[in-house]
Amino acid sequence: MTSTSSPPAEMTVLSPHDGTPVGTLPCAGEEEVRGAIATARAAAPDWARTSPEERGRLVRAAADALAQHAEEVAALNTRETGKLAHEALGGVLAGVGTLHQYAELGPVHRGHALRGGALASDYTVAEPRGVVAAITPWNDPVAVAAGLLGAALVTGNTVVHKPSERCPHTGARLGEILAAALPDGVLVTVTGGPETGRLLTDQADLDVLAHVGSTETGRAIARAALDTGAHVIRENGGNDPLVVDDDVDPAWAAEQAAIGAFTNAGQICTSVERIYVHRAVAEPFLHALAAEARQRNREAALAPLVDRRMRDAVHGHVRAALQDGATALEGGEVPEGAGSFYPATVLRDCTDAMQVMTEETFGPVAPVRVVDSFAEGLHLASRDRYGLAATVLTGRIAHAQRAIAELPAGTVKVNNVFGGAPGGAAQPRRDSGAGFGYGPELLDEMTQVKVVHVEMPSSR
Structure with missing residues (x-):
């Protein structure tokens, strides 16, 4: 991938609450990007030789x-992205927990003994890959970054981190805090927009490109790695389905759908993006879901979207669906006033020809299609180019097992849209990415395996 333009000198972030400036930061150009990588490269040998226990101790201190x-940090996040204050603080504390988790897991990450000859030793050794470029998103900037940074650091890699241009102050402050607890050069942060990101991922002197963000950017990063040979880890967009069976309480199902579609104003990679509900419970489900949305709108319980560009994209999906025959039971209109707020929106009579069903909307929108059977809903849910996560609500174990077996997604959840144990990891499918991005398996992604064979020398 070849960069087509140089970064601007600086960027200014506007508040999604009222459009006022949050602040201005410099955009790293080619000289700064190369310098950051050189700094991380110079620190890499000593950091790789540092004992796993000591690396774990330092990450724990960070x-x-x-x-x-x-x-x-949470207050910065709220100012830049509009995230609700308690959710922003929760994201920072989740990041703290993730770093602690990797500080514990790193020292016990090990190779495997292999079965060889009786007088020989055969085993594998996990070694750091080198320098990791981590490109992280704005929708949960601390928690997501903590996963990539923590796993890379405890396995002996050094890191150049580029946070999203939509929350550069949050990312820069995160980098300052963490780097102060680590040896010089082990963690370097660069700020900038897409041009800076392209400059970073184009560099040949990188060993890993780790990215969480849009599918379009993830594809560009993967193409760049074809030239540089960097190992790629990417979690990209999703168009996660929710399938509602005919034997569940429709009010409970609507509550689950609302949580999945409206939490963080729908700006979560695993948000519910499309809903298939059995005709037998469709009407009470739609009534209850519209009531859930109405309550959120009436109580102003939603954060604004990250900026007006995002709001324009979300409303574009909604407007096109309404023009093609969908009906808005709640929301669907751009509110007056400053900022980038968008209401919780419920659309019925949707079809799979509509963009709101085929693409990741990434806003507080719940598009619903009524189906005649669980099998039909499962079939339609599976027919998509993404494969991040999926949820089914059913009281039938046979339907749950069928969904687990057939849904082409990295994560399948039954009867809880955001359920999951700590430390879970999944491999996104299709256009949603590749590689493990979380959990203990991310330590494997950040290392490369060396096979060792040792024998006694010949006595002849």
């Missing part, structure tokens, strides 16, 4: 430092 500044 996590503790972040915990001390949690409210400050």
Whole structure:
């Protein structure tokens, strides 16, 4: 991939609440990007030789430092992205927990003994890959970054981190706090927009490109790695379905759908993006879902979308669906006033020809299609180019097992849209990415395996 334009000198972030400036930061150009990589490369040998226990101790200290500044970082996140204050703080604390988790897992990450000759030793050794470029998103900037940074650091890699241009102040402050607890050069942060990102991923002196964000950007990163040979880890967009069976309580199902579609104003990679509901419970389900949306709108319980560009994209999907025959039971109109707020929206009579069903809308929109059977809903849910996550609501174990077997997604959830145990990891499918992005398996992604064979020398 070849960069087509140089970064601007600086970027200004506007508040999604009222459009006022949050602040201005510089955009790293080619000299700054190359310098950041050179700094991380120079620090890599000593960091790789540092004992796993010591690396774990230092990452734990970085996590503790972040915990001390949690409210400050959360406030920055709220100002830049509009995330509700308690959710922003929750994201920072989740990041602290993730760093602590990797600080514990890193020292016990090990190779495997192999079965060889009786007088020989055969085993594998996990070695750091080198320098990791981590490109992270704005929708949960601390929690997501903590996963990639923590796993890379405890396995002996050094990191150049580029946070999203939609929350550069949050990312820069996160980098300052963590880097202060680590040896010089082990973690370097660069800020900038897409041009800076392209400059970073184009560089040949990188060993890993780790990305969480849009499918379009993920594809560009994967193409760049074809030239540079970097290992790619990417979690990209999703168009996650929810299938509602005919034997569940429609009010409970609507509550689950609302949580999945409206939490963080729908700006979560695993948000519910399309709903297939059995005709037998469709009407009470739609009535209850519209009531859930109406309550959120009436109580102003939604955060704004990250900016007006995102709101324009979300409303574009909704407007096109309404023009093609969908009906808005709640929401669907751009509110007056400053900022980038968008109402919780419920659409009925949707079809799979509509963009709101085929693409990731990434806003507080719940498009619904009525189906005549669970099998039909499962079939339609499976027919998509994404494969991040999927949820089914059913009281039948046979239907749950069939969904688990047939849904082509990295994560399948039954009867809880955001359920899951700590430390879980999944491999996204199709256009949603590749590689493990979380959990203990991310330590494997950040290392490369060396096979060792040792024998006694010949006595002849």
